[in-house]
Amino acid sequence: MSSAAEAGQQRPAARRPDFPEALEALPPAFYERPILQVTRALLGCRLVRDHAGRRLVGRIVEAEAYGGLVDPASHSFRGTTPRCRSMFGPRGHSYVYRIYGIHHCMNIAAGDPELAGAVLLRAVEPVEGLAAMRERRAGREDLELCRGPGRLCAAYGLDLSCDGLPLSRRSGLWIAASPRLRGVRWTPRVGLGANPAASWLWRCVDPGSKYATPTPRRWPSTPRPQPALSRAPLR
DNA sequence: AACTTGATTCTCT
DNA sequence: GAGAATCAAGTTT
Numbered sequence: 001m002s003s004a005a006e007a008g009q010q011r012p013a014a015r016r017p018d019f020p021e022a023l024e025a026l027p028p029a030f031y032e033r034p035i036l037q038v039t040r041a042l043l044g045c046r047l048v049r050d051h052a053g054r055r056l057v058g059r060i061v062e063a064e065a066y067g068g069l070v071d072p073a074s075h076s077f078r079g080t081t082p083r084c085r086s087m088f089g090p091r092g093h094s095y096v097y098r099i100y101g102i103h104h105c106m107n108i109a110a111g112d113p114e115l116a117g118a119v120l121l122r123a124v125e126p127v128e129g130l131a132a133m134r135e136r137r138a139g140r141e142d143l144e145l146c147r148g149p150g151r152l153c154a155a156y157g158l159d160l161s162c163d164g165l166p167l168s169r170r171s172g173l174w175i176a177a178s179p180r181l182r183g184v185r186w187t188p189r190v191g192l193g194a195n196p197a198a199s200w201l202w203r204c205v206d207p208g209s210k211y212a213t214p215t216p217r218r219w220p221s222t223p224r225p226q227p228a229l230s231r232a233p234l235r
Numbered sequence: 236a237a238c239t240t241g242a243t244t245c246t247c248t
Numbered sequence: 249g250a251g252a253a254t255c256a257a258g259t260t261t
Contacts, residue, residue, distance in 0.1 A: 066238070073238070083260070101258025103239050120238060150239045191238055214251085237261085245253075 035117040038110040039065040039204045044181030047106075047124050049156050050172040054132045056156055058124025058146050059178075061209040064189045065202040066107070067117030073189065073197040076116030086164045087116040094173060096153070096163040103150030106158050108167065108175070122149045122190070122203075125211035132157075147211055181206060187215050 042063050049056045066074040067087055075084035075097070086095035086109055095107035095118045111117025124146045126133055133145045133155040146152040153159070158173075167174045186201040190213065205212050 064238075075238080078261095081261080097238085098259065100237065100239055101260070103258095105238065107238090122238090148239070154240095189238070193237085195238095217251085237259100240257085242256095243254080246251085248250080 034112060035065045035067060035110050035119065036202065036204075038108075038117075039063050039119045039202070040184065041180070042108070042119055042121075042175065043184050043204055043206055044178040046127065046176040046178060047121060047152075047156070048174050048176050049129075049158075050169075051157055052132070055129050056132060057128035057176075058126050058152070058156075059211075060121060060124050061206040062121075062123035062212040063204050064120040064122060065110075065117070065204075066120060066189075067111050067115065071197055071200075071202075073192050073195045073200075074116070074118075076111075076118075080116070084116070087111065087118045089164065090166075092167050094162055094165045094167060096158055096160060098160060099150065104153035104159050105149040106153050106156070106162075120149060121152060123147045123209075123212045124152055125209060126155070143210060148213055183207065185215075190216070 042060050045060050047056075047058050047060055067076045071077060074087070075081070076087040080088045083097055084095070086093055087107070088111070089095075089109050091108075091110050093109045095109050096104055097107075099105050106121045107118035108121070109118050126142060126145050130142065130145070134140075134142070136157055137145050137151065137155050140151075144151060145155045162173065165171045165173055183206070184204050185207045187203045187205060188199050188201060189197075189203045192198040205215060207215075
């Protein structure tokens with residue numbers, strides 16, 4: 001009995017050929033659990049990018065889950081489109097989209113098999129490569145370099161050319177595992193307006209970090225039950 | 236209208 | 249100063 005479990009622990013990639021090798025060091029919960037667990041596991045991990053001869057590193061302090069079974073706030077809600085194609089792709093790949101025609105947002109595809117899903121990285125605490133980030137975000141305080149999904153992409157130089165990349169050292173963009181962060185808080189997601197999912201607690205934040213965006217004082221006033229995540233296929 | 240940001244203006248502390 | 253409100257800035261749906 002223990003041999004099967006040990007084999008699974010030792011060689012997770014054998015049953016997950018699509019999963020980037022750089023993520024194999026993460027605990028099994030990272031890729032065995034629904035998207036909320038993935039979101040939870042990403043907090044405290046590091047977003048790393050090797051680009052233009054420099055390494056950028058940031059500690060993830062804020063992330064949001066999108067997708068799953070029925071999430072009207074997700075790009076995947078109405079099925080696959082050229083834009084959100086990466087949400088339906090293999091887990092551990094990037095999903096980068098343009099927002100408001102101006103900025104970009106970085107996500108990690110993390111849906112269960114046959115389910116679309118992605119985790120939006122909303123803020124990281126700059127750890128390494130501050131000089132390159134300051135160049136891309138000239139005139140900003142260090143606190144503001146990566147506080148917000150659009151700012152994060154600007155500081156990292158992430159754009160549509162980074163969409164669909166496997167997160168790995170080979171691609172130059174990956175997640176470095178970290179011990180489970182304690183004391184995270186779940187809140188409603190930011191910027192959903194009148195969306196019926198506006199009150200779902202799918203935003204995970206390190207409340208002790210100044211590098212996360214502020215949590216709104218007033219939450220959506222019409223709570224609706226979150227749907228149970230299941231492995232049932234979309235549509 | 237949209238999973239945002241930056242600048243401005245207002246309020247309150 | 250901090251925080252809320254308002255507005256405008258491309259592109260895609």
